Amino acid sequence: MDMSTYDNQVVSQWCPGCPNFGILQALKKALTALHKSPEQVCLVSGIGQAAKLPHYLHCNFFNGLHGRAIPVATGIHVANPDLTTIVVTGDGDCYGEGGNHFLHALRRNPNLTIIVHNNELYALTKGQASPTTQPRDKRTMPVQGVINTPINMLAVAMIHDCPFVARGYAGEIDHLTDILVKAVRHRGLSVVEIIQPCITWGNKPLTWYQEHIVYLESDYDAGNLTAALSTVMNVREKTPIGILYQKASRSLFAQRYQKLVSGRPLSELKPIDRGAMERILEEFRSTT
Amino acid sequence: MDMSTYDNQVVSQWCPGCPNFGILQALKKALTALHKSPEQVCLVSGIGQAAKLPHYLHCNFFNGLHGRAIPVATGIHVANPDLTTIVVTGDGDCYGEGGNHFLHALRRNPNLTIIVHNNELYALTKGQASPTTQPRDKRTMPVQGVINTPINMLAVAMIHDCPFVARGYAGEIDHLTDILVKAVRHRGLSVVEIIQPCITWGNKPLTWYQEHIVYLESDYDAGNLTAALSTVMNVREKTPIGILYQKASRSLFAQRYQKLVSGRPLSELKPIDRGAMERILEEFRSTT
Amino acid sequence: MNNLDILIAGAAGEGIQSIGDILADIVSQKGYAVFAWQEYESRIRGGHNSYRLRITPKPLNAPLFEADILVSLNQDSENKYRRYLKPDGILLSQPTEKKAARKSIHIPFVRIAKEISGNKIFANTVAAGALAAMIGIDLAALNVVIRQRLGAKGQDILQTNFKAALAGYQAAERQCKDICPWKLPDRDEHFFKLTGNEAIALGAAYAGCRFLSAYPMTPSTEIMAFLERREQQLGVFVEQAEDEIAAVNMAIGAGFAGARAMTATSGGGFALMVEGISLAGMTETPVVIVLGQRPGPATGLPTRTAQGDLLFAINAGHGEFPRLVFAPCDAQDAFYKTVRAFNLAEEFQIPVIILTDQLLAESRFSIKDIDLDRFTPISHRVDPETIDSYKRYALQEDGISPRLFPGQSRHLVAADSDEHDEYGHITEDLQHTAPAMLTKRLDKYQSIRTRIQSPEQIGVPDADMVFVGWGSTRNAILDAVDSAASLGINTGMIHFSELWPLPKYDFPSSKRFFAVENNATGQLSSLLKMQYDFQPAEQILRYDGLPVSGPFIMEAIRKWI
């Protein structure tokens, strides 16, 4: 199995040169490294440029509604825990329309990986501000520049004991691949936010991004919540990329059901048999 | 003006003895202390036991949909910045159904106060778990006890630079009154989460609550974000109440419009006059 | 004994439900059918609620407002509900100063409870004991049920309840000798007692449902709660979602991955699911959605009943795609229809909406029989081995592409909310692919329509007047048909419980038709006009939050008889 296993014939709708291609490549590389075959993988996305990614990778996928990738993925994951289910989403998709689902996924801790392409704008709808747009940055809307404070979902994830929180850069494919491999492997919910410049609507050149990222220092302790929080909360000249926070996962979503009833894919379970159903119904019949 | 200014004749639907009455009283006291007359105040709520509060206080109110108090209040606030607009909501209303609006209110920083009655359950629908129910606590659902991690919206607020974050206790009316007075006075978004035991569906006696709260220490520095975060993130034997975090507000929601166009209530602005409209339309007519 | 109607009234928190439940258990153990329905306010304590029992030898699962016995736990409730006591009915209440105008039995429930236990919360058990005595139940039968219902609460509480019931029983026995005519001799029949919600939950489990995600909302919450309590027994994974949008999308995800999946809500929550329903339509993912109606708009009257969401359910969702809308008439039908809903959702790969309402969802019905062979879970799986190269949305004549699940086999499975090609990839081909896909989906209606059940017709050929109804009003209509018959008037009923798409049907001619609906605008009538060019002459509409009853219908047609 090599990376080409994941290639398909679908013609991309992305702009030529978009860093999304780097993310796509990193994901293919990561799945290859993880020795997942295409039928073991299910990508789930909402709507946006980022959310088109599943079409370009040979595997199962559900390309759902704008903002709703996480609940769909949660349902898929419960119905078939054997699948490697990965959410591919944008900053608008996941933090705007879908913000509530992200919050509550943190509470559930399903064994999913969420990959957020953060281009700080709504690309598919032509360049409006997103929840991560930095103050004063201008967009096709608002043309005078953003006022609202950007959302900090990595910090929110950390606060809620998310077992794996990382930041990658679309231009650093190998580094990103490594993060993705670890994210998928890590038990519990993994959140990977990726700095993804938009070369059409963004207002900084690619070189700017390259100059403004920095690897986490070699002695960075991803187990230290306080340090991790301060890393994502304090805006610095250069944005650190790497695994920001990592810890052993607490109990997983659906584990109780899996212990009590079954850990197999739900599609493999037979309906309650007729005899059992008859007995259950008898509970509702009063006899003397 | 005294507290009775805020009394009305509406018969309460709350259970006799519910600590919600304490919150109601504290709010009346606070408004009295603030010298707000009823017509200057607008309460906005969603649906739930907490959300019924506006009916019991003589003032303007909008009792809207479950989960949607914050956007309604945001609209009211923009349309009439002169009103003292206060959101009264429950843990389910605000952090469950309405979670996304809370997140984005933090980004906007409107000059509102959000009061969250936190009874760690859905009372009006008969005792299900809410996003704040503690792990292992049993509810009418799930009967076997909660597994999910509770949401920590006070921490989320702090992370997003919310200028005023406090926790009160429904049983400490004067202490709560003081918080509410300061919350309303503070410029920008104020979040006040109130420990509100539910004596019908909850599973701890009122005495337990009284024993498990503690005032913030007198030397507590509400200006220190790190300390504030650690105060709300580390579960201790006793839950501290008081003003957890406070800072001067950054720029307020709608301020740009108010500067550019008008700071008056929108209902007082006249429509564009006919002549101006004609001139504007001419921009769309091509002449040589 | 033919019929005995009991009305138990009190405030929330006074335990009228527990009195009603105990009595319902007793009479059904004696072989009687009982229809138990409640109307209550949206609050946890206080207010005015009522619990009504309709006790009959054969099931008559429709509400009646008037009662032979009014049990009132407080004076306010008595004032409010007294008008429902039949002229010769008996009031059971606490002693009052006022001289009662009617036959009445006064027992100081609260005082007795306090004497026995120091706690007034046992007052309702005192009342239950008194009520049992009034209708001629023997003490042993009462105690059996008390033990069944309250045994789990520990010996102390159980014993106190025994004492309270006994005290009430004895106090009533003394007073009712001459005035209480009722006897309930044992009968040899045993009915299932199920609420609509329970029937749906059990039907779902029987149909092979393995996944429910929902957000609490009256009157549908109990479907989720019931399945959650019985997670191990029924094997349905239950998740309380953060909101209804998550609920429907989770269910769609689970459905995509091969689980039979459902959600349940009321109008407001359903409104939030509308985009998801359109998603199920586009991705051709089966999902079952229960919409328990209550009076709207918005929060409306959250604990009351209505049939106000019919046209909304039929038209919910942007774009054009096939769906099914069912409206079962009672708990038995709800069980069957739920099985059908899952089967058809899977067969046609569509969303299926089950409309209930507070009356159907929360009332307890007595059911003679549940025939598990009538509708059985039918799987519509395809064997992946028989497929060479798989296309999730392969264009087929009947519009039904073979459906596989991700991870089920070597075949890759895709779903796309965009218009897509046969593989599920986004298409912009407007010449061929896009219209072909739209047509493929809508073409399913052709097969679906052949599978819809015709409306139920009762007494139509001989009738001059025919009631046309849908969903939960059926049994009330039959009450009216019976009442009319007893006045020598031939009436009949045409009742729809499968409402979209509507089946082929020809309305009989030369009858006077009365549409009966629990709404204000006559939504069924609009639908029938659109579909059959048929218009009922008159409309009997009720929209005050209370259910249509037989007498309500009779009252409405008075001027025509």
Added chain:
Amino acid sequence: MNNLDILIAGAAGEGIQSIGDILADIVSQKGYAVFAWQEYESRIRGGHNSYRLRITPKPLNAPLFEADILVSLNQDSENKYRRYLKPDGILLSQPTEKKAARKSIHIPFVRIAKEISGNKIFANTVAAGALAAMIGIDLAALNVVIRQRLGAKGQDILQTNFKAALAGYQAAERQCKDICPWKLPDRDEHFFKLTGNEAIALGAAYAGCRFLSAYPMTPSTEIMAFLERREQQLGVFVEQAEDEIAAVNMAIGAGFAGARAMTATSGGGFALMVEGISLAGMTETPVVIVLGQRPGPATGLPTRTAQGDLLFAINAGHGEFPRLVFAPCDAQDAFYKTVRAFNLAEEFQIPVIILTDQLLAESRFSIKDIDLDRFTPISHRVDPETIDSYKRYALQEDGISPRLFPGQSRHLVAADSDEHDEYGHITEDLQHTAPAMLTKRLDKYQSIRTRIQSPEQIGVPDADMVFVGWGSTRNAILDAVDSAASLGINTGMIHFSELWPLPKYDFPSSKRFFAVENNATGQLSSLLKMQYDFQPAEQILRYDGLPVSGPFIMEAIRKWI
């Protein structure tokens, strides 16, 4: 010159829109009407898009697919769009190896652009210059528009564009002398050029709208973006919401507090607003909601056009409450209807839905006149001083309670999503208050219905065949009526632009009716059947994501003529 139809084709990012915009400006400055419409893929770069200009002396604001000139920026687009070139039309494209089958002009846009500036992005300006030459525009007129459009980009870019345009112009001039017959003599008319979205935004501002909250969604995004860009000029506060639920609830909040408020979205976003619409119904808060239709279900074909959400819009929301649904036919009508929408929303305190679609929303219409006196902003305010003791929901015969705002006066103002009493407090009074409130709200329909405009009738008395349409298909229908007339066939049109509630109307008899709709299921027909017991004999439906055009209709009726 009578008509000139130009089709500009290329990939997203190649700048066809800019070519089209420049040409549209030029010809309209010369006094011609131009209808400019686009069909494009949902992507930012690449793919196949087209921009069509219909140039006529008098406005004919309907799409035509066939063109006299096809401007193609790349070979793929040429292949795709060639079939739309009329037999005697002329192709303008880059030089190819293949021998062109038709009259054509080949200009190496990219090479010229690179020669001039080193950058191929000016290729579209080269093409614009060439196109201008082909239709006989003089260079000065071209340069005027280039300066107007690109002046803000700085001198360097402007000069390069002048050069590029000149090069294209000269290259074309040489080639087209003999084959290009077009001349556009100056005319003395000057049309307004507005898209549907712009017309709605301007209409809103004129109506006194002060608040818009929305979430971006094609094809309605531009309403918000336009108002945001002109915040200071038009004075509308604009907020991009986190989702559509917030959008509609914010607007309702602002409406409650006295601002005229609106939101705009498409089907998926509208689906999320449905609960909010029901809230507006219950709280009697005016709000205007623009639903820009595109093909569904779900994400569907996000950049295409459809009329698939009519019945959804009419029935959206749980419970029963009054609303208005408008569907303007073009940009002028959109302006008027928007003013009407705000006036009626305020007068009746209801939600008003304006249905557009991608064709109407994004096409640029030429409008002779916008009569600002036709519909003016009408305030329905009450003077608080005239009120003694205020009840927000005072029961009134016509259902319309005086509406005050919080903070406006000493009167307290409440709104409640629960069923409520006259003050706005939760009620559980089922006997009087609840049904009275429901009735009060629905009673508004009586007055509303009298205010609805009758369908527009054109040529109906003399017609044998009558087209029945709604919304944006009107002008295409009129094209068909004209075409039929030129064949000697009398046809007519009945067109609905106010769709709910439907006005009193009697369809003429003994005509052959053809419903024309941009959807697959014939939703208008269903509605008319329900409302008027009227059923068109035939349906002309288009559901491939492209707009209905006159020729499309003519083709469909061929077998009847």
